[in-house]
Amino acid sequence: MPQAACADIRAITTVKHAKKRECEECMKIRARWVHLRTCQECGATLCCDDSPNRHASKHAAATGHPVIASAEPGERWLYCYPDDAFAEY
Numbered sequence: 479m480p481q482a483a484c485a486d487i488r489a490i491t492t493v494k495h496a497k498k499r500e501c502e503e504c505m506k507i508r509a510r511w512v513h514l515r516t517c518q519e520c521g522a523t524l525c526c527d528d529s530p531n532r533h534a535s536k537h538a539a540a541t542g543h544p545v546i547a548s549a550e551p552g553e554r555w556l557y558c559y560p561d562d563a564f565a566e567y
């Protein structure tokens with residue numbers, strides 16, 4: 479991972495990918511989402527900040543899991559919430 483990224487991103491050796499292309503939390507409440515993100519700590523796939531429920535941000539705040547990866551096809555990047563750090567891989 480790039481040296482410019484934060485320690486959380488640099489610590490990731492294998493990027494976790496979405497098991498299913500859906501937001502786990504939106505599925506429970508039958509909500510819609512815009513983009514999907516996968517938590518790099520626990521592998522949960524949740525919706526982005528453009529989505530009405532912003533489940534990925536809420537998950538990061540509630541659990542302290544800092545880094546997500548985009549789960550969108552063709553996108554290869556990581557983002558760390560506490561450090562506001564971004565890295566392509």
Ligand SMILES: [Zn+2]
Nearest residue numbers: 484486558561
């Ligand atoms: Zn970080």
Ligand SMILES: [Zn+2]
Nearest residue numbers: 501504525533
């Ligand atoms: Zn969601």
Ligand SMILES: [Zn+2]
Nearest residue numbers: 517519520543
């Ligand atoms: Zn998580």
